[in-house]
Amino acid sequence: KISPRVFDADPSKEKKKPKEGDNIVQEAPAEIPSLLELKRIYYELMIRYYSHNNDYLEICRCYKSIYEIPSIKEDPSKWIPVLRKICWYLVLAPHDPMQSSLLNATLEDKNLSEIPNFRLLLKQLVTMEVIQWTSLWEFFKDEYANEKNFLGGALGDKAAEDLKLRIIEHNILVVSKYYSRITLKRLADLLCLSLQEAEKHLSDMVNSKSLIAKIDRPMGVVCFRTAQDSNGILNSWAANLEKLLDLVEKSCHQIHKETMIHKAVLKA
Structure with missing residues (x-):
């Protein structure tokens, strides 16, 4: 079992000199990739694993981890394709708290301004308005066709169906908010x-x-x-019980009042 936390080590920090008696860890041979390169390879393998189950949210999280690698984030030619994939898989993922959190976090990314079409797509999903599927697909079908190579084959066809399903689910949630x-x-x-x-x-x-x-x-x-x-x-x-008791008290008061008035009339 591999813990992704091993990739959180900061390679820029200076290594402390080992003290006498400490266990000395030998340096890795030169032909072994760096830790950040291993991180990229690890998450690419995890993407292949999650793709078998069409687990779009986990695939998105893997691309998010790749996106955070400094060598990727410093090169627009590398991070733009990764950010596009993050957006697509966010849209394909079923609605839940984790998906909603990632969606809002991605919308706050300043780099999203470099791909305005995807910013518009994500913005539509966080806006409580009904989305017309036909107009959405007409606008984004060319973008989807360009990305179909990474969705690949049968998964690409299923992803198109899942995209429509996500829009329908979004619209039902919107209707439930207003009706x-x-x-x-x-x-x-x-x-x-x-x-x-x-x-x-x-x-x-x-x-x-x-x-x-x-x-x-x-x-x-x-x-x-x-x-x-x-x-x-x-x-x-x-609260309902309190209202009921108040109503009973007022009713008893009115009955007592009517009784007193009736007795006074009889005495007169």
Whole structure:
């Protein structure tokens, strides 16, 4: 097992002279690559490994590590292709906290201004607006064709399908932010899908716990709800109980008041 932490050593630091009695580590032979070169080779092998499972997020993280190598970051001819790959695999990765964190961190990279099309692509994914797949694909299909050599063969074809799937998932998340209740027909119209496809993608996202929703198929209505932790549920229950007790107290007061008035009228 290899720990990537071995690549965090700073080769620029001066090595301390060994003291008497210390275990002396022999220098590596000249033909063995440097530590940073080994780091690049290691992550390239990991990319090949993760590619077999189409683990886009881990592939993106590997390219991110390669991107941080000084020899790569100092040469635009090297870091631009790597940064493009980071952007593509970020878009292809399913939405989760890690993907969202990497997405926002990449958007803050000043080097992204050198490839404005990819900055626009990432910006669309963090903006809470519905993305039209046809217009997006029309704009980026040439960029995708140029990059298809690194996605390669069957994986490249699957990546195109996954890209469309990611856009659909993004649009469903956007709809869930703005609607608490929506008809399936309207949802399908917003997603530019058929009713069956819209229901399938929504069900898949609910099963993967990406969002909370209930589908009333006879009524053709979808209800979105925000996820609550145990503390939120208890606080909500306590607030509702307090409202109930206040209502009971006011009702008792009104009944007592009416009784007193009625008794006063009878005595008169």
